[in-house]
Amino acid sequence: MSNSTERPAFSFFRNLRPNKARQFAVIGLGRFGRAVCETLHQSGYEVLGTDVNESRVADILAAGISAHAVVLDSTNPLALKEAGIFEFDTVIVAIGNYLQESIITTLNLKEAGVAYVIAKASSDVHAKLLQKVGADRVVLPEYEAGCNLAQTLTKPGILDRFDLDPEHSIVELKVPESFYGKTILELRLRSDYGLNVLAIGQSQSFDINPKPDRRLCQEDVLVVIGNKSDLDRLPL
Template identity: 60%
Template sequence: MNLSSLSFFRNLHPENKQFAVIGLGRFGRAVCLTLHGLGYEVLAIDMDEKKVSQALTDRIAAHALELDTTEPTAIQQAGITDFDTVIVGIGNYLAQSIITTLNLKEEGVKHVVAKASSEIHMKLLKKVGADHVVFPEREMGYALARNITKPSILDSFELDPEHSIVETLVPDNFDGKTIAELELRNRYGLTVLAVSHDSKFEINPPANRLLKKGTIMVVIGSNKGIDRLTP
């Protein structure tokens, strides 16, 4: 998640309790299941009657409709424009995904989140007005590559293409040294935000805090510095 993503999510109203999910493949079903499990009212939509029936049978949504969302009149009649946030989970049918996203925005849906299956698909979704585009396959690929090559990084939060916040294991060569001694800001361009201590995190630790290998620290800074820091 980057700063543009944060801007989108900040604009969502916390009191919003209703979501519509269009496309009931694996992605759409997962979104429905999670939202419904969290207590939100979810309308599940697909052109495939079997997928709609299965959604109701599996109770992953409060309501489900068989609908062709490439038709603007169908969107109006189904009341989808009453939903503050609509998730377009159609990934493999580019024309259907793009037309649906365009129709939703033209009909006045405030927040449209759309799933992309390729770089071109992502660019087209943004062109037709998608407020936020997710690319699950690419994001999973990045995460897998980082986990394989940087196993010491436990979690990461991308601020922009060049900077991140990461949760990482303290390197062996940092063991027994203080934050001040390591000169992380001068040598790596990194700032320590927190370190684990007695099964808890100590936020904004003092410069004389000793680091121990195998414990966790959270740092913010350039991706180049993070790559140098982690073996």
């Protein structure tokens, strides 16, 4: 009988996230931007929230989800400069529902030398335009949410994932029942699945680069890296 007990991810990927010294600016405080701003703030990062809408700026300040927030028109390079936006390590352009403003803002940021710009897109065409003007990463929240929901429904053994590019991921997953009692060498994960084991976790700690004779048990969590199509072949 398979184990149905839910266990939380061991947060292996916390070491892959930016360090606490990194500063973020979020442009656009609608539902998406507000959620990004709140999550970063709660995680202890310094966040500056901006929006052209004064009430949205007032709302996030009142809610205490950002230490700093200003009203500005992000299509105006001078306004961005005066607010210090160009000095931030990472800027998230969260005004995806306004195509022209989103593209102009992204272009302003990249032309000013902002190192890493993440932009929200509302369509595939919008995403391509953002990439053309230099966005370092483009997100389609609705599409990604749908993919994550499908992944949760069809692959409940996956606890967390870190996408390296469109084809490769690092995945944290429950050990499949068919793997219980077997060693990494016996499972032939590299030869049969094209995957490499980075770590095995248990009790909130990880064994990094585990030895081939490490035997897996029901309580273990695997962290593997590989092609997404190969990851999909795991018996989860």
